[in-house]
Amino acid sequence: CVELDFWKSRTDEPIIVHGYTFVPEISAKEVLEAIAESAFKTSDYPVVLSFENHCNPRLQAKIANYCREIFGEMLLDSPLESHKLEAGSPLPPPSLLKRKIIIKNKKKHHHHHKKATAVTPPGANQVPEQTGNGEVVPHHAPALQTRQGSKESTGTEDEDSSTDEEPETIEAETHHAESVEGGNENKPPPIASETEAGAEISALVNYVQPVHFNSFETAKKKNRCYEMSSFDERRATALLKEYPIQFVNYNKYQLSRVYPVGTRFDSSNFMPQVYWNAGCQLVALNFQTLDLAMQLNLGIFEYNSRCGYLLKPEFMRRTDTRFYPFAESTIDGIIAGTVKIQVISGQFLTDKRVGTYVEVEMYGLPADTVRRRFRTK
Secondary structure (H helix, E strand, C coil), X not given: CEEEEEEECCCCCEEECCCCCCCCCEEHHHHHHHHHHHCCCCCCCCEEEEEEECCCHHHHHHHHHHHHHHHHHHECCCCCCCCCCCCCCCCCCHHHHCCCEEEECCCCCCCCCCCECCCCCCCCCCCCCECCCCXXXXXXXXXXXXXXXXXXXXXCCCCCCCCCCCCCCCECCCCCCCCCCXXXXXXXXXXXXXXXXXXXXXXXXXXXXXXXXXXXXXXXXXXXXXXXXXXXXXXXXXXXXXXXXXXXXXXXXXXXXXXXXXXXXXXCCCCCHHHHHCCCCEECCCCCCCCHHHHHHHHHCCCHHHCCCCCCCHHHCCXXXXXXXXXXXXXXXXXXXXXXXXXXXXXXCCCCCCCCEEEEEECCCCCCCEEEEEECC
């Protein structure tokens, strides 16, 4: 999944730039052309483009036209006949969407409705507890040493595009991005919300429709596999601690995306393993930072010929099973494997009499997450 932030330029052409930051602007058309050229060089499996659109409807229509012209038949602009956009209908497997580009963007519906705010579950706004190896401590688990917490995210979550809000939701204000023209030129808003989706760009959105998350119960009741929600790491961690089994079940039939909190100004990353354990499909990281989290991400996607898609274990996909992602014991029906590591050579070792050792860290479920040191004899 590739995220693209669209903004209006001085030349009235859509550009891609990271909000109100001092980064160079890139022509949106040139970026789309580069994607069309390189999207399927590594794998034929589908590419998801996540649009964060801050353009007016006219520029959104221009972006939609660019997508149709540049991507051509690669653009998935309508659902498959075998997998319609209906409640209860599952998402098509990647094998049916080979060499297709899927657009994720807010979708405009013809029915007008009041915007709804999320019903925040208890504990959802609490500071997440994460141990040094990236594990999340559930509320009922004994406290472990925690990592330094982050401040509130400056990012925005997906807004609800559904037409039938649940009765327990309440009316909320609509926060639109302020114009950077005229009197607001020197006072950009701290949080830039996406603009309302236009009809042309909405027509390209099908299997990945972003909606605001209300609750796991509401999502299960709607049973719309083509709707997905995004959570910053703080919100995702809080939900995972409070509702671990429900989160896993949610990911059995819908997509979820977890992204770094907006206050990671150093482009650092969170440990993705805990969200993979919950079955989250899109765990976004700052690729420019090659830290431990990014190394784990690169390592796990070496599997399956680096195609970018990994099949979740069967016990995380079956609807008749319950999986607790914080379980410390072994899982019924799963035979544990053995990992052997042979150190072939070491470089730049000191000739002084100091302790030389090899440290090995393994990440996975809590029962598999270990750190061992092996000293030379």
